[in-house]
Amino acid sequence: MFDSLTGRLSDVFDRLRKRGALSEADVDAALRDVRVALLEADVALSVVRDFIAKAKADAMGENVLRSVTPGQMVIKVVNDALIEMLGGEAEELNMMAVPPVGIMLVGLQGSGKTTTAAKIGLRLQTRDRKKVMMASLDTQRPAAQEQLKILGEQAEVATLPVIPGQGPVDIAKRALEAARLGGYDVVLYDTAGRLSIDEALMGEMSQIRTAVDPHETLLVADAMTGQDAVNVAERFHETAGLTGIVLTRVDGDGRGGAALSMRAVTGCPIKLIGVGEKLDELEEFHPERIANRILGMGDVVSLVEKAAETIDQEEAEALAKKIQKGQFDLEDMSKQLQQMRKMGGLSGLMDMLPGAGKMKDQMAKANIDERMIGQQEAIISSMTKKERSRPKLIHASRKRRIAAGSGTTVQDVNKLLKQFQTMSKVMKRMSKMGKKGMMRQGLQGLMPGMSNSPF
Amino acid sequence: MNATSWLGRLKAGLTKTSSQIGGGIADIFRKRRLDDAAIQELEDLLITSDLGLDAAARLVGNLKKTRFGKEVSDQEVRAALATDIADILSPIAIPLEIDVARKPHVVLVVGVNGSGKTTTIGKFARLYKAQGLDVMLAAGDTFRAAAVEQLKIWGERTGCPVISGKAEGDAAGLAYEALQQATSRGADVLLIDTAGRLHNKADLMAGLEKINRVLKKLDESAPHDCLLVLDATIGQNAHNQVEAFRDIVSVSGLVLTKVDGSSKGGVLVALSERFGLPVHAIGVGEGAEDLQPFEAGAYARSLMGLD
Numbered sequence: 001m002f003d004s005l006t007g008r009l010s011d012v013f014d015r016l017r018k019r020g021a022l023s024e025a026d027v028d029a030a031l032r033d034v035r036v037a038l039l040e041a042d043v044a045l046s047v048v049r050d051f052i053a054k055a056k057a058d059a060m061g062e063n064v065l066r067s068v069t070p071g072q073m074v075i076k077v078v079n080d081a082l083i084e085m086l087g088g089e090a091e092e093l094n095m096m097a098v099p100p101v102g103i104m105l106v107g108l109q110g111s112g113k114t115t116t117a118a119k120i121g122l123r124l125q126t127r128d129r130k131k132v133m134m135a136s137l138d139t140q141r142p143a144a145q146e147q148l149k150i151l152g153e154q155a156e157v158a159t160l161p162v163i164p165g166q167g168p169v170d171i172a173k174r175a176l177e178a179a180r181l182g183g184y185d186v187v188l189y190d191t192a193g194r195l196s197i198d199e200a201l202m203g204e205m206s207q208i209r210t211a212v213d214p215h216e217t218l219l220v221a222d223a224m225t226g227q228d229a230v231n232v233a234e235r236f237h238e239t240a241g242l243t244g245i246v247l248t249r250v251d252g253d254g255r256g257g258a259a260l261s262m263r264a265v266t267g268c269p270i271k272l273i274g275v276g277e278k279l280d281e282l283e284e285f286h287p288e289r290i291a292n293r294i295l296g297m298g299d300v301v302s303l304v305e306k307a308a309e310t311i312d313q314e315e316a317e318a319l320a321k322k323i324q325k326g327q328f329d330l331e332d333m334s335k336q337l338q339q340m341r342k343m344g345g346l347s348g349l350m351d352m353l354p355g356a357g358k359m360k361d362q363m364a365k366a367n368i369d370e371r372m373i374g375q376q377e378a379i380i381s382s383m384t385k386k387e388r389s390r391p392k393l394i395h396a397s398r399k400r401r402i403a404a405g406s407g408t409t410v411q412d413v414n415k416l417l418k419q420f421q422t423m424s425k426v427m428k429r430m431s432k433m434g435k436k437g438m439m440r441q442g443l444q445g446l447m448p449g450m451s452n453s454p455f
Numbered sequence: 456m457n458a459t460s461w462l463g464r465l466k467a468g469l470t471k472t473s474s475q476i477g478g479g480i481a482d483i484f485r486k487r488r489l490d491d492a493a494i495q496e497l498e499d500l501l502i503t504s505d506l507g508l509d510a511a512a513r514l515v516g517n518l519k520k521t522r523f524g525k526e527v528s529d530q531e532v533r534a535a536l537a538t539d540i541a542d543i544l545s546p547i548a549i550p551l552e553i554d555v556a557r558k559p560h561v562v563l564v565v566g567v568n569g570s571g572k573t574t575t576i577g578k579f580a581r582l583y584k585a586q587g588l589d590v591m592l593a594a595g596d597t598f599r600a601a602a603v604e605q606l607k608i609w610g611e612r613t614g615c616p617v618i619s620g621k622a623e624g625d626a627a628g629l630a631y632e633a634l635q636q637a638t639s640r641g642a643d644v645l646l647i648d649t650a651g652r653l654h655n656k657a658d659l660m661a662g663l664e665k666i667n668r669v670l671k672k673l674d675e676s677a678p679h680d681c682l683l684v685l686d687a688t689i690g691q692n693a694h695n696q697v698e699a700f701r702d703i704v705s706v707s708g709l710v711l712t713k714v715d716g717s718s719k720g721g722v723l724v725a726l727s728e729r730f731g732l733p734v735h736a737i738g739v740g741e742g743a744e745d746l747q748p749f750e751a752g753a754y755a756r757s758l759m760g761l762d
Contacts, residue, residue: 036508042690045503109713109741110569110686140741141574142608147601154600195716222569226505226690228718235717249568253655254692277568277598371657 109193568651
């Protein structure tokens, strides 16, 4: 989501790096660009002002201007200020309370509360082994209660039975009672979306809070929110006493300025981020990693973690053995493609790699996208087992059959085979490097003509 | 729809909006010379309304040309800005025209998740029904849980039949079937709901393109309108949304929702300059009647805290 901001800032920083000594005017000019970049990323103006003031004070310090590489130091100052603004350490949901621990979700209409409720429910139940009950207090939007019920069934998380005509405060009380009696560890309250200026509904929210006294009150907010993010966050914080923020649609291409704004005005940590439509696509928020992403330094930590999560250890070892024997075949290539997809696809991976921000544009220009992975998988699955283990068998008529079966052209099949050859050649060469190196090679093999890429 | 109800509703909806920006301008210009500092503050105010850097700079640039160095009252500044904004917006304030000869006039409604597509369809259904048209709805959001139920409730409220398939079914297939049914029924309008999707997801956007393609098999000219629903709380990302949806399904017009919140939807000014897409309506509440035609002058004046 931070792509464009990243692009802008790296231009600014490239200019700074080239400079030797810096004057106050140089710093001012650079910070003016940073200001524009932040505003274009929808960071609230008041927050931008504070940020620039702080960054300038730090940057004008003697040890910066007199250092050997003042440009580098200014970049560091901006980076540090950014991390600070995003909240330093990662903070998890606080479960340290007498069960059932109440978690209330609040926010504007359409910010993603109900989906987030189900995601949190699923996460607490599977990851933290908590017994979770969800209750929809949304009596405003048609079929909202039905929506949570269906999501509960999908996630296998219990939901409070719906009693038509019951008001939000009563539902909340009933949920708490039911959770107590049923021995639940957590009770999630999904409230109706409301405007921050709707006095009546804001009052109702505060009544709910008083009635059930939730341990966590989370503001669910869209990552694409504009300047108003500060007002919304402030109003909800005043009325509901927020303990944290959940940022949704982080998988969009919004520049994410709202994250900075809301964190800054409420002082509440961003605890979780929604990164997809599926119920398991909820992640914890790591300020330092996101700050690095913004500044174009990549997020290698996330990449490694993701790899560890998704790669099947045994499968990887089996593959490594095959490669050492020089037996890498199309079946293995197909598995690698699947793995890449599991890790968030090409773009998901690119986001986490240092300096990849600019490469993404190149890739877009070269027509390399997610569809290509799917297409290649389709081609391989249109082959017979024999063909997959002995690609040399694949001659003209077989190619035509494969192309027809996968809805591609013979050229596409040729391209894949060529890529496979290159890959297996490289595989042989790096068989000594083990599985980590291999995984990366798989990525590069997909990018013809880009072998000079920075990783 | 009479004029008082339009003004009353918009005003009620925009009260907070206008008092905020209006109040801000009043602070700056209480009998003050329009100098560089004042210009900067004014520009900042427009930025906080999501107008974006370029649009804000251009608007204050205009003001600077004509009034720089003069003593100005806040009323004058507001009126001048409102006029300039209205000038930008008035070419795109165009209501959605239904051609009853088409039987049905097909309207495809698209947008990112949570922008307010289903609610907007419910409101349009009420509007056209009240005009005596025969309206049908198609529950094309087969992805989100209970989205079909939500549209069905709107169907009941407005007395319009809803075509729906099974959950997680094929949205394009459903759209095709809905158009067939609407045609044989001789309905005047067919409003097709779609699942919310982020505009940067190629596969989901391809699904939308498929709906478009499938409709054309039955009627070369369908969909006759494609509405992109934008949430007024959105910031500069609106540019990317309009661009992406326009490229995939040739968006013909915009609907701005949740304008009754504290957010200004100011990005519309920049969108207007860049894309020139008509704004057909704005949403100012959760009720069926809370859909209003977009009127540039009234909107601009309300935005600036006038009237």
